[in-house]
Amino acid sequence: MLDVTMVAILVTMALALARASMGPTVFDRILAVNMFGTKTVLLIAVIGFLTDRPEFLDLGLVYALINFIGVVALLRFIRFGHFAEPDEAERMDR
Amino acid sequence: MLLLTLLAATAVTIARMRSLLAAVMLTGIYSFLGAGWMLLLDAPDVAFTEAAVGAGVSTVLMLATLALTGSDMKPRGHSPWLPLAAVLVTGAALVYGTMDMPAFGDPNAPIQLYPSPSYVDKTEAEIGVPNVITAVLGSYRGYDTLGETTVIFTAGIAVLLLLRGRHRRVRGDDTPSDGETPR
Structure with missing residues (x-):
């Protein structure tokens, strides 16, 4: 059962990778990257249960947080084009 | 795979x-x-x-x-063959280098025989820290770790100083010049 899950996750990862590399718009790519991170978390969880090491779940949690930070940074960059604070950015624009 | x-x-x-x-x-x-x-x-x-x-x-x-x-990205101005050849040669040298390495997890590999067993045996008595890696980093190689930390700390201070300098210049453009108290 877990083997089947693992294969399914790997196939999904391959599909997300294909979308990230082809993706016509930037949002396809962001979605694919986010999805890929999520699948990595799931993969870690499945590996943890396959090898009887449930403490891998903690690692999965950290990966989820990192993925979140990365995607937020990407979205912020695409929306604003920089990482400065809003008031400061206003000052820099002037 | x-x-x-x-x-x-x-x-x-x-x-x-x-x-x-x-x-x-x-x-x-x-x-x-x-x-x-x-x-x-x-x-x-x-x-x-x-x-x-x-x-x-x-x-x-x-x-x-x-x-x-x-x-x-700027269009590249040279042909890709020279970099490709350099990468292939380096990769081949690295793969050739791995052939002399002992098999993965081999208990008779040098790294398993020397010097780790003595560390594993003595750490508990000498340092009293249950984690061997922590004992090596914090006590056996304590000065080394202190030096590394100093280097990273210095680099962090340098980066912070550089970034702060830029901020102040941005703010400096903004301060009013007609005698009003600056924010």
């Missing part, structure tokens, strides 16, 4: 990508794959570092760089 195939496919895609923004996103994917692969090799702490640094911090840093430089 499938993970390694995905890793290679990602690397080729990054190399062929003309849009730098997409390349940054794909490096994030690459780091996640690399971290997953290290986890499969039973190195969770290395995988942890790879995910935090590769997928988290370096994505943000590269995006910040793109914000400063723009995300278009």
Whole structure:
């Protein structure tokens, strides 16, 4: 059962990778990257249960947080084009 | 094995990508794959570092760089064959070098025989710290670690000073010059 899950996750990862590399718009790519991170978390969880090491779940949690930070940074960059604070950015624009 | 195939496919895609923004996103994917692969090799702490640094911090840093430089790539002016040959020769040398390495997990490999058993045996009595790695880093190689920490701390201070200088100049343009109290 877990083997089947693992294969399914790997196939999904391959599909997300294909979308990230082809993706016509930037949002396809962001979605694919986010999805890929999520699948990595799931993969870690499945590996943890396959090898009887449930403490891998903690690692999965950290990966989820990192993925979140990365995607937020990407979205912020695409929306604003920089990482400065809003008031400061206003000052820099002037 | 499938993970390694995905890793290679990602690397080729990054190399062929003309849009730098997409390349940054794909490096994030690459780091996640690399971290997953290290986890499969039973190195969770290395995988942890790879995910935090590769997928988290370096994505943000590269995006910040793109914000400063723009995300278009100059067309390359030379043929790709010389770099390709250099990479192939280096890779072949590295693969040739791995042939002398002992097999993965070989109990008779030099690294398993010397000097780790003595550390594992004596750490409890000499240092009294249950984690051997912590004992080596914090006590046996304490001065080394202190030096490393000093180097990183100095680098951090230098970066902070550089960034602060830029901020002040930006604010300096903004302060009114007609005698009003500056904010």
